[in-house]
Amino acid sequence: MTSSLFPLVPLxxxxxxAAALVAGLAVTAxxxxxxxxxxxxxxxxxxxxxxxxxxxxxxPAGEYTLELTVDGDAVSCAYRWTNTPQPGGGGVFVQCSPxxxxxxxxxxxxxxxxxxxxxxxxxxxxxxxxxxxxxxHGTPARVDVVARRDGAVLGExxxxxxxKTSYPNGEGCPPACRGDAQRWELP
Numbered sequence: 001m002t003s004s005l006f007p008l009v010p011l012x013x014x015x016x017x018a019a020a021l022v023a024g025l026a027v028t029a030x031x032x033x034x035x036x037x038x039x040x041x042x043x044x045x046x047x048x049x050x051x052x053x054x055x056x057x058x059x060p061a062g063e064y065t066l067e068l069t070v071d072g073d074a075v076s077c078a079y080r081w082t083n084t085p086q087p088g089g090g091g092v093f094v095q096c097s098p099x100x101x102x103x104x105x106x107x108x109x110x111x112x113x114x115x116x117x118x119x120x121x122x123x124x125x126x127x128x129x130x131x132x133x134x135x136x137h138g139t140p141a142r143v144d145v146v147a148r149r150d151g152a153v154l155g156e157x158x159x160x161x162x163x164k165t166s167y168p169n170g171e172g173c174p175p176a177c178r179g180d181a182q183r184w185e186l187p
Contacts (some may be wrong), residue, residue, distance in 0.1 A: 063149070144159075
């Protein structure tokens with residue numbers, strides 16, 4: 001049995017044509033899914049990161065120097081660490097070059113709290129525990145690092161990043177960013 005919209009509602013011929021057009025559009029929209037993609041506008045940058053720490057997570061006081069070679073370009077960076085976090089618990093941040101930044105930050109323990117429809121997180125620094133981060137903007141193919149404390153070599157290592165692509169605004173929404181992060185344990 002076939003039913004029609006027209007016998008249910010008494011309409012004039014112009015109204016019938018309009019109703020038929022609206023019904024046709026509704027069927028077309030339903031058939032095509034009528035889904036419009038909504039993308040957020042979060043940004044991101046291509047990057048390679050090295051998280052450096054010691055086995056016991058201490059970061060002894062001293063004069064630190066990092067000698068990096070990023071795809072053949074030499075970058076040197078130096079900072080003094082007193083083994084004391086900055087007021088508010090923050091660490092040290094050093095801009096080594098336009099594309100390389102080093103930071104020393106406290107290790108934190110975080111607690112997540114959930115209730116019916118929200119999630120919150122609270123993080124507390126662990127006394128005496130720190131990590132050094134090396135952030136490199138871009139997608140270098142090779143990074144060589146020599147780390148020194150008070151002139152003595154702590155370690156040397158070469159890194160070959162393995163980038164993964166992420167979409168912070170959802171799959172198929174720009175931008176697409178490439179990144180990798182690796183760990184390096186020093187004595």
